[in-house]
Amino acid sequence: MNRIFFGLVLIAFVFAAWFQITWSPPEAEQGRTVARLADGRAAVVGYSGASTFDGERWEPLEAPATVRRSAGSAGLPDGDLLLFGGYAKERGVLSTLRRLFALEELTLTNQVERFDALAGRWTSADPMPIAIAEPHVLTLPDASVLVLGGHDGEAPVTGAWRYAPDAGMWERLPPMPEPRAQAAVALMGDDPVVVGGITTDGQAASTLLVYRMAKRAWEAYPGPRMPRVGHQLLELPAEGVLLVGGENLVEQALPSAEILDPVSMTWGIAGKLSQGRIGAAAGLVDGEAVIVGGRSGRGAPLLTSEARFGESWQDLAPIAEPRLSAVGVNTRSGFAAIGGGEPGATVLDADRGTWRTVRPTTPMESLGMGIIDSAGAAVTLAIGLIGVMTLFLGLMKVGEAGGLLTILAKLIRPLMVRLFPDVPPDHPAMGAMVLNMSANALGLGNAATPFGIRAMEELDKLNERPGTATNAMALFLAINTSNVTILPTGVIALRAATGSADPGGILVTTLFATLCSTAVAIVASKTMQRFTPLGPLPTADSSPHEPEPVTTEEPSTSPDEEPEALPDEASAAYPGWVTGLALLALFSLIPLALLPWTRPYIEASVPWLIPLIVLGLLAFGFFRNVPVYETFVGGARDGFQVAVRIIPFLVGILVAIGMFRASGALDAFVGLIGPWTSAVGLPGEALPMALLRPLSGSGAYGVLVSIIADPAIGPDSYAGYLVSTFQGSTETTFYVLAVYFGAVGIKRIRHAMYAALTADLAGVIAAVVICTLLYG
Numbered sequence: 143m144n145r146i147f148f149g150l151v152l153i154a155f156v157f158a159a160w161f162q163i164t165w166s167p168p169e170a171e172q173g174r175t176v177a178r179l180a181d182g183r184a185a186v187v188g189y190s191g192a193s194t195f196d197g198e199r200w201e202p203l204e205a206p207a208t209v210r211r212s213a214g215s216a217g218l219p220d221g222d223l224l225l226f227g228g229y230a231k232e233r234g235v236l237s238t239l240r241r242l243f244a245l246e247e248l249t250l251t252n253q254v255e256r257f258d259a260l261a262g263r264w265t266s267a268d269p270m271p272i273a274i275a276e277p278h279v280l281t282l283p284d285a286s287v288l289v290l291g292g293h294d295g296e297a298p299v300t301g302a303w304r305y306a307p308d309a310g311m312w313e314r315l316p317p318m319p320e321p322r323a324q325a326a327v328a329l330m331g332d333d334p335v336v337v338g339g340i341t342t343d344g345q346a347a348s349t350l351l352v353y354r355m356a357k358r359a360w361e362a363y364p365g366p367r368m369p370r371v372g373h374q375l376l377e378l379p380a381e382g383v384l385l386v387g388g389e390n391l392v393e394q395a396l397p398s399a400e401i402l403d404p405v406s407m408t409w410g411i412a413g414k415l416s417q418g419r420i421g422a423a424a425g426l427v428d429g430e431a432v433i434v435g436g437r438s439g440r441g442a443p444l445l446t447s448e449a450r451f452g453e454s455w456q457d458l459a460p461i462a463e464p465r466l467s468a469v470g471v472n473t474r475s476g477f478a479a480i481g482g483g484e485p486g487a488t489v490l491d492a493d494r495g496t497w498r499t500v501r502p503t504t505p506m507e508s509l510g511m512g513i514i515d516s517a518g519a520a521v522t523l524a525i526g527l528i529g530v531m532t533l534f535l536g537l538m539k540v541g542e543a544g545g546l547l548t549i550l551a552k553l554i555r556p557l558m559v560r561l562f563p564d565v566p567p568d569h570p571a572m573g574a575m576v577l578n579m580s581a582n583a584l585g586l587g588n589a590a591t592p593f594g595i596r597a598m599e600e601l602d603k604l605n606e607r608p609g610t611a612t613n614a615m616a617l618f619l620a621i622n623t624s625n626v627t628i629l630p631t632g633v634i635a636l637r638a639a640t641g642s643a644d645p646g647g648i649l650v651t652t653l654f655a656t657l658c659s660t661a662v663a664i665v666a667s668k669t670m671q672r673f674t675p676l677g678p679l680p681t682a683d684s685s686p687h688e689p690e691p692v693t694t695e696e697p698s699t700s701p702d703e704e705p706e707a708l709p710d711e712a713s714a715a716y717p718g719w720v721t722g723l724a725l726l727a728l729f730s731l732i733p734l735a736l737l738p739w740t741r742p743y744i745e746a747s748v749p750w751l752i753p754l755i756v757l758g759l760l761a762f763g764f765f766r767n768v769p770v771y772e773t774f775v776g777g778a779r780d781g782f783q784v785a786v787r788i789i790p791f792l793v794g795i796l797v798a799i800g801m802f803r804a805s806g807a808l809d810a811f812v813g814l815i816g817p818w819t820s821a822v823g824l825p826g827e828a829l830p831m832a833l834l835r836p837l838s839g840s841g842a843y844g845v846l847v848s849i850i851a852d853p854a855i856g857p858d859s860y861a862g863y864l865v866s867t868f869q870g871s872t873e874t875t876f877y878v879l880a881v882y883f884g885a886v887g888i889k890r891i892r893h894a895m896y897a898a899l900t901a902d903l904a905g906v907i908a909a910v911v912i913c914t915l916l917y918g
Contacts, residue, residue, distance in 0.1 A: 224254065
């Protein structure tokens with residue numbers, strides 16, 4: 143366990159340090175792409191990755207497959223984002239080193255990618271007809287996208303296209319009357335307008351171009367009084383199209399603002415800025431135009447901002463840092479100028495008329511926050527376990543006092559005695575293990591954990607080497623993480639909630655995967671125990687290598703006292719035919735679960751399971767003349783103490799796992815092996831789920847929800863069945879290691895982790911095989 147803990151922490155630190163050294167926030171890059179999403183966030187994509195900004199905080203965003211800059215972008219009404227063309231570069235370590243030493247080669251691309259905001263992932267879309275950079279992009283009212291002009295790496299182009307994202311079709315429109323690059327575009331009603339920019343001769347365009355959607359034709363009109371580039375164009379619904387700032391290609395900043403009348407198609411004066419601005423960010427705040435930053439001619443970047451009220455411009459509060467070539471976006475929290483040579487964004491507080499800077503977190507800051515958040519989450523998780531463990535260990539104590547464990551031990555002795563030859567068949571550990579496995583088989587993880595901890599405590603009473611896992615402990619843990627699951631109740635309920643037409647369709651796949659993983663767990667554990675010896679027994683006059691764990695049991699009167707055992711009659715077993723009938727009844731649930739006409743009844747029984755377990759154990763104790771309440775309270779007290787005792791172990795392992803995720807190491811690993819696993823039936827969207835399931839239950843659950851809730855994938859697709867099977871057939875191995883072994887102070891886990899991870903791998907492979915056969 144020491145190696146695991148230190149290894150995860152070391153890997154996380156190395157990855158975070160590398161990303162910190164090479165870190166350059168995409169919003170600070172020249173040529174990055176910024177678009178407003180339908181939910182009010184701004185999406186920023188550049189060579190250094192991608193991120194979103196909601197006006198309050200930055201969040202990392204999955205980078206597109208083609209890392210690019212100087213691309214066109216469009217936010218769609220459904221919340222998705224499209225990237226068009228631009229300069230692409232390779233991904234990976236060598237590319238990063240070439241970028242650091244300015245040796246990077248740029249490649250113009252025609253690739254189009256779509257970011258699915260609901261699923262949180264990128265997919266390839268239909269490529270553009272030609273490869274261009276800096277195209278002018280507009281989202282039209284019908285959710286189609288207009289792509290105009292740009293340059294082909296050498297000169298501006300005249301091309302114009304309309305793209306229908308849902309149909310995946312490109313329509314070539316009549317070309318623009320003259321080529322345009324670095325122009326400004328906006329909608330005037332339903333018609334796109336193109337103002338300014340550079341033409342083929344390298345001069346500023348002097349004409350205004352309007353594409354009449356109804357006529358499917360371009361019309362040219364006189365341009366503004368002064369041709370320009372580096373300007374901003376804003377649509378004012380009540381007035382027309384506002385043109386602000388810019389330069390006349392001799393780096394002379396223009397302070398003029400003009401407005402286009404959509405009826406007469408003439409330009410009028412719209413006030414004068416206090417100073418000329420080139421490369422400023424502009425937007426609308428409560429219907430009024432705001433412009434911020436930029437530079438004035440060849441001078442230093444400006445720290446001033448202005449707003450238009452009526453026919454005049456008035457100064458606003460200054461900004462704290464320069465923003466040159468920033469992009470103005472209206473986010474959830476107000477107008478923001480994003481990028482512009484500085485990381486982060488400058489956000490306007492409209493009520494106070496002041497600006498504030500919101501910077502993104504660096505990789506090392508993310509790692510630090512991951513450490514703190516994981517430590518807090520571990521304690522929160524342990525506190526949540528207190529109630530569950532108090533309840534179920536109290537119930538288990540009632541059943542034990544009534545003789546339930548005696549009955550179970552006699553019933554399963556022929557099977558368990560072969561699996562666990564080191565555990566006496568009449569020992570309480572047998573009954574606790576059976577209850578744990580039964581709860582897992584029914585998908586009742588909350589009930590299985592307390593039973594599993596109780597089993598581990600009882601197994602530790604047979605342990606002659608405190609602090610070292612016995613063969614029985616390792617085997618029990620391996621089986622626990624891969625337990626045969628007949629009814630994955632939680633996943634079925636989630637699939638039904640996301641609109642699945644066949645929520646119980648994972649019964650077959652989960653059963654097959656867990657049968658395979660359990661068999662592998664047993665074989666792996668039995669095989670590996672030969673290569674991980676227990677070590678010498680501690681001598682009477684020397685203390686064990688590891689400290690004796692604190693237990694919740696009353697101290698023994700003698701160190702040689704025998705472990706608590708069940709009554710004498712438990713040493714006998716029921717006749718073989720009784721055990722056979724019990725196993726037959728158990729395994730008869732399997733074909734019943736596979737029959738289509740029984741699935742509705744099985745799914746309807748899910749809400750009844752936990753209440754019936756509570757009532758059944760209490761009723762069993764009551765009719766066996768057990769003082770139910772007093773016995774329950776005694777067992778519940780033990781559960782409370784155990785839950786508190788495992789907090790340090792949870793904090794340790796969950797912090798290490800949290801660092802591993804926050805550092806980017808997991809994402810890097812997924813990006814490395816994703817193309818290979820896709821070829822064998824494990825698609826890239828399901829790979830994070832397979833990797834996260836042994837590490838983080840909450841992380842894996844989040845991936846599951848994002849996949850099956852994605853309309854483009856859904857719960858009844860191949861990927862939906864596959865990730866649902868992963869969730870229902872594997873356990874959070876490192877969590878189980880920390881909780882179960884932490885409860886009894888085990889430090890030397892021997893082969894337990896390797897056997898459990900081998901079983902997890904077998905479960906993943908089996909899930910891929912059965913899902914491919916049934917749903918592939």
